[in-house]
Amino acid sequence: MRTGAIGIIGGSGLSGSAVFTVREEISTMTPWGAPSDALCVGSVDGVPVIQLSRHGRRHTIPPSQVNFRANLQALKDAGCRCILATTAVGSLRRKIGRGHCVIPDQFIDFTKQRKMTFFERFEPDKARHTPMAEPFDAALRAALYEEASRLGLPRHNGGTVVTIEGPRFSTRAESRMFRLWGGDVINMSTATEATLAGELDLPYAAVAMSTDYDAWNEEEEAVSWAQVLEVFNRNADNVVNILLGAIPRVAALYLFDL
Numbered sequence: 001m002r003t004g005a006i007g008i009i010g011g012s013g014l015s016g017s018a019v020f021t022v023r024e025e026i027s028t029m030t031p032w033g034a035p036s037d038a039l040c041v042g043s044v045d046g047v048p049v050i051q052l053s054r055h056g057r058r059h060t061i062p063p064s065q066v067n068f069r070a071n072l073q074a075l076k077d078a079g080c081r082c083i084l085a086t087t088a089v090g091s092l093r094r095k096i097g098r099g100h101c102v103i104p105d106q107f108i109d110f111t112k113q114r115k116m117t118f119f120e121r122f123e124p125d126k127a128r129h130t131p132m133a134e135p136f137d138a139a140l141r142a143a144l145y146e147e148a149s150r151l152g153l154p155r156h157n158g159g160t161v162v163t164i165e166g167p168r169f170s171t172r173a174e175s176r177m178f179r180l181w182g183g184d185v186i187n188m189s190t191a192t193e194a195t196l197a198g199e200l201d202l203p204y205a206a207v208a209m210s211t212d213y214d215a216w217n218e219e220e221e222a223v224s225w226a227q228v229l230e231v232f233n234r235n236a237d238n239v240v241n242i243l244l245g246a247i248p249r250v251a252a253l254y255l256f257d258l
Contacts, residue, residue: 004255005041005048006247007080007202009071009193022051030077032069032115036061039078044244047251050078054085054189063166063188069115072196081254082140082203084246085193086239088232089161089185090169090214090223092178096156099235101242102185102208103145105136105158108178109191111165116192118199128199135194139253140205147245148207153238159184161208163191169223175216186214203254207242209235 025038040051052071055061075083089102096102109116119128141157148155162178164170166188170178178186190206197204211231212223221227 004079004081005050006250007075007083008049008051009085010051010053028074030070030073032073033067035070035074036066044247047247050080068192068196072200076200076202083197085206087187087189087206087208088211088228089187089208090212091185091210092183092214096210098210098231100154100210101148102156102159103141104161104206104208106160107135107191107194108162108181108183110162114192116195130198132198136205137203140203143246143249144205144207144242147242151241161190162186164188170215172215175214179216207239209239
C-alpha cells in the first residue's frame with residue numbers, strides 16, 4: 001500500500017506551474033487557516049507528489065502575507081514526508097551568476113513580523129525548542145545537487161540564504177550588510193519554511209535560482225520584479241528538471257513503502 005508523498009512548494013516563477021500531470025486538486029483547511037492555494041496531487045514516475053503554490057497560482061499573496069504555517073501543516077496533513085521547495089533569489093556574491101542554481105545549507109532570518117512557530121504556548125513541562133543548527137536536510141540537498149550536476153547546470157553546493165520580510169527589496173546598505181554577515185543569496189521565504197518544517201519534523205531542502213545581484217553591486221542595475229521574472233522564466237525548465245530527476249531518488253529515501 002502506498003502512503004505518503006513528496007511535497008513541492010513552488011515559489012516565484014513556478015507558482016502557476018505543475019511539475020507533473022495534476023490528477024486531483026484538494027482544497028483544505030488547517031488549525032492555522034487556509035493554505036495559499038489548493039493542493040495539486042499527482043505523481044512523477046509513480047511517486048506520489050503534492051504541489052502547493054507559495055504565493056497562490058496567480059501570485060496574489062505578498063511574501064509577508066503568506067500563511068506559512070497553514071502551508072506546511074496542509075502538506076503534512078496530506079501525507080507529505082518531506083518537502084522540496086523552489087525559490088528565486090538575489091545573488092550576494094559575484095561567483096553566483098544569473099541563472100545559477102544554489103542548494104542552500106544555512107539561513108539567516110531577517111524577517112520581523114511573521115508567525116514563525118507552531119508553538120504559541122507549551123503544555124506544562126513539555127517545552128519544545130527545535131534544533132536548527134542544520135536547517136536543511138542533507139540527503140535532500142544531495143539529491144538536488146546531484147541532479148543539477150547530472151544536467152550540467154551552473155550550480156553551487158551550499159550557501160547561506162538571507163530571508164527578509166518583503167515585499168520590498170533591500171537598500172544598498174542592507175545588501176552590503178548581508179554580504180558582511182556571510183550571506184550568499186537573499187529571498188523572502190526560505191528561513192520561514194525551513195523553521196516550520198523543522199518543527200513538524202519534515203525534512204526540507206530548497207533549490208534556489210539566482211535572478212539578480214540584489215542592490216550591493218553598483219556595476220549592475222538594482223533588482224526589479226520584472227528582472228526577477230524575466231530571468232526565472234528563462235530558466236524555469238532547469239528548476240523543473242532538477243525536481244523531476246531528484247524525486248525518484250528522494251522517494252527511495254523517504255517513501256519506504258513504495
